[in-house]
Amino acid sequence: MSHRLRPQRNPVRRSSGRRRRRRPSSTASAPQAPWWPPRARLQDLATASVNASGLSCRSDAARKAAATEGEVDVNEASAERSYRGRLAAITGAGCGMGRELARLLAAEGCHLALCDIQREPLEHSREAALAAARAAGHEIGVSTARCDVTREDDLVAFRDAALSELGRDSVDLLFNNAGIGGGGSLVADDRDEWERTFDVCWRGVYLGTRVFLPALMRSENGHLVNVSSVNGFWASLGPHTPHTAYSAAKFAVRGFSEALLTDLRLHAPHVRVSVVMPGHIGTEIAFNTGRVLGHSEPLEMDAAQVARARHRLELQDGAAAALSDDEVRQATHxxxxxxxxxxxxxxxxxxxxxxxxxxxxxxxxxxGDDAVALDRLVRAQPEAVYDPAFVEALQQQGHFEVAAGGDGVHGDEPQGDEG
Ligand SMILES: NC(=O)c1ccc[n+]([C@@H]2O[C@H](COP(=O)([O-])OP(=O)(O)OC[C@H]3O[C@@H](n4cnc5c(N)ncnc54)[C@H](O)[C@@H]3O)[C@@H](O)[C@H]2O)c1
Incomplete structure (x- = not known):
């Protein structure tokens, strides 16, 4: 589904000259510059080549010629300090942070390509984004597609439909955001579930990057944003909760993103990469995890799901053994x-x-402050981070203290059956 672009007045003052910045001969040590140069240079750079809709209209041929010359045109990058007129693709855009990214970008006049495995929430996100754009006086294009990020065919179809519906040949920003919990224990949990969680959280990011990279490279200044987690540097939810699939995937996302810093500097220096590591964010991820894994809602779990949920509760508090099935459902919910x-x-x-x-x-x-505190503690005492005392220190600082559940540490989402 799409809401096609309509021309709008060019928001950028034109002038005759176009300044170009020489690519450094050795890019390996170049700092990761922001999209936009310092304010002082903006006056010099008011020659952004944007068409009537505010989007870059520079041809592929012109881009290739500039790249061959070893030059990077910084004009388009510095048109204005906003996301206006750019095109952002967001995976997992139906709920939580994905939806909010879409809404905030829309409010700045950014065009959107949104995908999610759940159709209905995705439609709500589309409406929310269009409403945010309208309220801010922007007219944007929004393309949506149902897509499972673990399937390359789905991602290719999502990309191609978005580019065609929005009349573009490049993507400026890709947020690899889709993710689920689950697969906590390599020993006790179902292998299919473990691999599903790992695949959504890691393979979804890897495939998203592969599929969208050519379109990002066709942008004047593409930006790849991979959502990892504090579990990308701390493989734990505390001493009583196994958390293997998600942690392994989020470490992979962080490692991949950090390695791409060098790769992109060498091979596509106009494309940036960022890795995002949230602490505890209030979203429906626990519920969505169950939905994506095909589980019942917590209050409707069958006997087998109740048994698994009880086992997890027991790891945190032995008293859970005495709970009735309904109490386990209630506790999970x-x-x-x-x-x-x-x-x-x-x-x-x-x-x-x-x-x-x-x-x-x-x-x-x-x-989040919790992510910042955890990052500092992990660096300060790397050998101690899986000791129970480490978690106590975190909680003493007021972090990761969700009221429900055994040790009270939920650096990320609870386990799959909880959603
Ligand atoms: N909420 C937190 O505390 C937290 C903390 C750290 C990292 N994260 C990460 O942030 C990202 C966003 O999480 P959120 O909390 O907003 O969760 P959320 O459940 O609100 O949103 C995630 C979206 O991804 C979608 N999704 C799941 N599997 C998919 C698939 N295979 N293909 C396409 N879409 C799929 C879901 O339907 C959902 O709409 C995830 O990568 C998550 O791991 C979340």
Whole structure:
């Protein structure tokens, strides 16, 4: 589905000259510059080549010629300090941070390509984005597609439909945001579930990058934004909760993104990469995890799902053994609800932090005071991070204290059956 672009007045003053910046001969040590140069240079650079809709109209041929000359045209990059007129693709855009990223970008006049595995929430996101754009006086294009990020065919269809519906040949920003929990234990959990969680969180990011990279490289200044987690540098939810599939995937996302810093500097220096590491953000991820994994809603879990949920509760508190099946369902539902409602940061604030970080050209974006504190502690005492005392220190600082559930540490989402 799409809401096609209509021409709008060119927001950027034109002038005759076009300044170009020479690509450094050795890019390996070049700092990751923000999209936009310092304010002082903006006056010089008011020659952005944008068409009537505010989008870059520079041809592929012109781009290739500039690349051959070893030059990067910085004009388009500095048209204005906003996302206006750019095109952002967001995976997992139906809920949570993905939806808020879409809404905030739309409010700045950014065109959107949104995908999600769940159709209905995606439609709500589309409506929310269009409403945000209208309220801010922008007319934007929004393309949506149902897409499972673990399937390359789906991603290719999503990309191609978006480019065709929005009349573009390039994508400026890709947010690889889709993710689920689950697959906590390599020993006790179902292998299919483990691999599904790993695939959504890692393979979805890898395939998203592969499929969209050519379109990002055709942008004057593409930006790849990979959503990892604090579990990308701390493989734990505390001493009583196995968390293997998600942590392995999020470490992979961080490693991949950090390695891409060098690869892109060498081979596509006009494309940036950022890795996002949120702490606890209040979203429906616990519920969505169950939906994506094909589980029942917590209050409707069958006997087998109740048994698995009980096992997880017991790891945290042996008293869970005495709970009735209905009490296990209630406890599971309550934990997912509290994860959403008692977070230190909501999805909108998280999305603002992410967009500010990307705008500033930061490659490493920690989201939330809890993520910042955890990052500092992990660096300070790497050998101690899986000791129970480490978690106590975190909680003493007021972090990761969701009320429900055993040890009270939920650096990310609760386990799959909780949603
Ligand atoms: N909420 C947190 O505390 C937290 C913390 C750290 C990292 N994260 C990460 O942030 C990202 C966004 O999470 P959120 O909390 O907004 O969750 P969310 O559940 O609100 O949103 C995730 C979206 O991804 C979609 N999705 C799931 N599997 C998919 C698939 N195979 N293909 C396409 N779409 C799929 C879901 O339908 C959902 O709309 C995830 O990568 C998550 O791992 C979340």
């Amino acid at each position: 309550q934990r997912a609800t509290e994860f959403r409602d008692q977070a230190p940061l909501d999805a909108e604030k998280a999305a603002r932090i992410i967009l500010d970080g990307v705008r500033a050209g930061r490659w490493r974006i920690l989201v």
